[in-house]
Amino acid sequence: MVSKKVLIVDDEFSIRDMLRMALEIADFECLEAENIQDAHRLIVDERPAIVLLDWMLPGGSGLELLRRLKKNDTTSEIPVIMLTAKVAEDNVIQGLDAGADDYVTKPFAPRELIARIKALLRRSAGGEQRDRLEVGELVLDVDSRRIFVANSPIEMGPTEFNLLQFFMSHPERAYTRNQLLDHVWGANVYVEERTVDVHIRRLRKALEGGIQDYSDLIQTVRGTGYRFSAKGVVSE
Amino acid sequence: MVSKKVLIVDDEFSIRDMLRMALEIADFECLEAENIQDAHRLIVDERPAIVLLDWMLPGGSGLELLRRLKKNDTTSEIPVIMLTAKVAEDNVIQGLDAGADDYVTKPFAPRELIARIKALLRRSAGGEQRDRLEVGELVLDVDSRRIFVANSPIEMGPTEFNLLQFFMSHPERAYTRNQLLDHVWGANVYVEERTVDVHIRRLRKALEGGIQDYSDLIQTVRGTGYRFSAKGVVSE
DNA sequence: AATTTAATGACATTAACGTGACATTAAAAT
DNA sequence: ATTTTAATGTCACGTTAATGTCATTAAATT
Numbered sequence A, B: 001m002v003s004k005k006v007l008i009v010d011d012e013f014s015i016r017d018m019l020r021m022a023l024e025i026a027d028f029e030c031l032e033a034e035n036i037q038d039a040h041r042l043i044v045d046e047r048p049a050i051v052l053l054d055w056m057l058p059g060g061s062g063l064e065l066l067r068r069l070k071k072n073d074t075t076s077e078i079p080v081i082m083l084t085a086k087v088a089e090d091n092v093i094q095g096l097d098a099g100a101d102d103y104v105t106k107p108f109a110p111r112e113l114i115a116r117i118k119a120l121l122r123r124s125a126g127g128e129q130r131d132r133l134e135v136g137e138l139v140l141d142v143d144s145r146r147i148f149v150a151n152s153p154i155e156m157g158p159t160e161f162n163l164l165q166f167f168m169s170h171p172e173r174a175y176t177r178n179q180l181l182d183h184v185w186g187a188n189v190y191v192e193e194r195t196v197d198v199h200i201r202r203l204r205k206a207l208e209g210g211i212q213d214y215s216d217l218i219q220t221v222r223g224t225g226y227r228f229s230a231k232g233v234v235s236e
Numbered sequence C: 001a002a003t004t005t006a007a008t009g010a011c012a013t014t015a016a017c018g019t020g021a022c023a024t025t026a027a028a029a030t
Numbered sequence D: 001a002t003t004t005t006a007a008t009g010t011c012a013c014g015t016t017a018a019t020g021t022c023a024t025t026a027a028a029t030t
Helices: A013-025 A036-046 A063-069 A089-097 A110-127 A157-167 A177-185 A195-209 B011-025 B034-045 B061-069 B089-097 B110-124 B159-169 B177-186 B195-209
Strands: A005-009 A029-033 A048-055 A078-085 A103-104 A134-137 A139-141 A146-149 A151-153 A174-176 A220-221 A225-227 B006-009 B029-033 B050-053 B080-085 B102-105 B132-135 B138-141 B146-149 B152-153 B175-176 B218-221 B226-227
Touching: A005 A013, A005 A036, A005 B061, A013 A029, A013 A110, A029 A036, A036 A063, A036 B175, A048 A063, A048 A110, A063 A078, A063 A089, A078 A110, A089 B110, A103 A110, A110 B089, A110 B110, A134 A157, A139 A157, A157 A177, A157 A195, A157 A225, A174 A195, A174 B061, A177 A195, A195 A220, A195 A225, B006 B011, B006 B034, B011 B029, B011 B110, B011 B146, B029 B034, B034 B050, B034 B061, B050 B061, B050 B110, B061 B080, B061 B089, B080 B110, B102 B110, B138 B177, B152 B195, B159 B177, B159 B195, B159 B226, B175 B177, B177 B195, B177 B226, B195 B218, B195 B226
Parallel strands: A005 A029, A005 A048, A048 A078, A078 A103, B006 B029, B006 B050, B050 B080, B080 B102
Antiparallel strands: A134 A139, A139 A146, A146 A151, A174 A225, A220 A225, B132 B138, B138 B146, B146 B152, B175 B226, B218 B226
16 A cells, blocks of 8 residues: 555644654654644645644644634545643543544554554545446446446546546536636646636547447536536436 | 434443433433343444444453454444543554544543544544435435436526525515525626516426426515415415 | 506527637657 | 657637516506
């Protein structure tokens, strides 16, 4: 398995250092931030698999960052473990209520923390995305990054593949161009909104090409954006 | 929300009782088991939303049950919180490794436990629920921005969709044209009052089009404006 | 019957989307 | 290192759908 990124958010150097060591032994890749601003930037840019978040931070409390993350669509799925020196029960409840996925009080044993990280990753990564998405005879194979229509492969560019993968894992839902840019291109990339249209066209063209025509799974939602739907459009 | 089932697995009556009280206050439905066999039967039969599992149990340790649950496909998605009197770090790691989703050591504060339960449920139930409005076989799907009549989609313009969405979320109430303009078009947009009539007509036409005719859900209130009502008009 | 109010059809205008071409960049092949 | 190929993002133009308005007709109210 490719080592996963863990973001450590703590203002004390000694703690970050200790965590980094423990995590690297357990074969994680570490990112570090010592304040809210850096942390948020790293989360958006690097998309870590998990965030270890200290309660007390300069420039706003960790709780604040946590709320911000859970509010935003593109970051709400990233699991967060809150770290705190405080043992006050109230903190735990506030943290969990704000959407923290786990909670560890200092001083903590590195091995326990690692076990908790693994438990969370197992949960968040495990349940969700399948390595094979299908609608009718249209099959998207995540591992080989290929699309099949009736068992024969069809060609498309990487972006079109990503777009289709996103659509197939989020069907029956209308997305704006900006949402698609965020999810498929990634945040912090600036491209014109209308570029999405062009890739939609390329994707539709590719889906036409096969033995069967699956291009109308990609539907235009006027005034909004696009939608992937197996439920079909209105017939005549 | 319908109250969710929580299974308490503990051999001590006093602990079960304490938990039951705390959980019922928090509006959960409680199931209880005092040994592995009963617990397993209840999990299979009742499918609780979450399991609170004591570490030490007669007839096999809780860890054993945990492994069994996580191995089986039909039960592996049920979150488990391990409860233990032991504070040994090793236990925590073993438990989390075996697939426990969280871990709480006795004595614990009921409020914390409730918060952890809610956090876990939020995460696992996080499998998205759709935002939809329905009247009979007329369904407005907010997420996909589509209207269905008897499960087949029908077409309408964005404004008609917004209008219908507003009506369906504010039924049985008459609105003036100006109120509709404010709510559906947005404040500080200037369009003629009579424009509303035209969109009402378009909406009615769209609602006629399907297999069934839902156009008389949109009722004219002479001298005032319009109303959405599922109660039907007075038949002559 | 006269008057008020709503429904309807038609139409010009505007906004949103589709499409082909092209320059630029990134990746592969040589 | 150089060439070839594919992918990407952007623009300009064509097309279609949506919108708002008005004149006319129909219906309800007085």
